[in-house]
Amino acid sequence: MKTVSLSGSLRENVGSKDAKHLRLEARVPGVIYGNGQNIHFHVKETELNKLVFTPDVNFVGIDLDGKEYKAIFKEIQFHPVTDRITHFDLLAITEDKIIDIALPVRLTGNSPGVLNGGKLRQNYRKLKVKALAKDLPEFIELNIAELKIGMSIRLGEIEIPNVTLVGDMRDVAVSVKTSRNAVADELEAADAAGAEGAEGAEGAEGAAGEASAE
Numbered sequence: 001m002k003t004v005s006l007s008g009s010l011r012e013n014v015g016s017k018d019a020k021h022l023r024l025e026a027r028v029p030g031v032i033y034g035n036g037q038n039i040h041f042h043v044k045e046t047e048l049n050k051l052v053f054t055p056d057v058n059f060v061g062i063d064l065d066g067k068e069y070k071a072i073f074k075e076i077q078f079h080p081v082t083d084r085i086t087h088f089d090l091l092a093i094t095e096d097k098i099i100d101i102a103l104p105v106r107l108t109g110n111s112p113g114v115l116n117g118g119k120l121r122q123n124y125r126k127l128k129v130k131a132l133a134k135d136l137p138e139f140i141e142l143n144i145a146e147l148k149i150g151m152s153i154r155l156g157e158i159e160i161p162n163v164t165l166v167g168d169m170r171d172v173a174v175s176v177k178t179s180r181n182a183v184a185d186e187l188e189a190a191d192a193a194g195a196e197g198a199e200g201a202e203g204a205e206g207a208a209g210e211a212s213a214e
Contacts, residue, residue, distance in 0.1 A: 001136045003059040003070065004051055008043035010065050019087070028085050032062070032069055034092040039064065048085060052076060055104055056138065060090060070094075070133075072101060093133050100166070101136065102126040105173065109145030113176035118149040122174045127155070128166040135162035147176045 019029045022042050032039040041064050051060065060071050071090035079086050093099055104126050114120050127140055137160065142153055156169030
């Protein structure tokens with residue numbers, strides 16, 4: 001997984017009044033947990049938005065007054081009206097620490113079921129996993145090239161080296177459901193196959209008759 005850089009400054013004062021003042025200056029207060037102490041800081045809102053408003057999941061390499069930390073987002077709070085970020089928490093990580101995180105799911109390949117009129121249903125946009133930081137991929141890739149109508153991929157069928165999926169392994173991650181168009185296409189294909197079979201049978205009977213006559 002990639003690490004994206006972010007720089008900030010330690011907070012001299014902690015409290016709602018100071019936090020409000022920071023927001024007026026287009027800066028967002030944050031906290032880093034998990035390293036034995038809580039570190040309060042603030043960052044530029046524009047820089048933070050680049051990391052938050054994206055479908056990608058990355059580690060955060062944050063520089064606070066010359067000291068660097070590696071972390072992941074733990075919680076993000078938004079204003080109920082403007083959707084601006086009002087506060088965020090980071091969880092400090094180390095290479096030997098198991099991390100719980102939700103990774104985005106990306107589909108690859110062309111499903112023959114969809115090409116035949118079936119409807120693709122993706123039940124999970126993100127999947128929760130557990131792994132060491134060094135083993136975490138940027139996303140979970142699911143190949144749907146073999147999915148025909150009525151087929152699916154369950155959580156228990158997803159394999160990622162050194163990564164454990166969290167959840168009910170019977171749950172369906174992605175599937176191809178039938179539709180009216182798909183049923184019509186299948187019936188037409190079956191009728192065509194039946195017609196070809198009948199023609200082939202007639203040809204075979206004719207050939208057999210000619211052979212016996214000789």
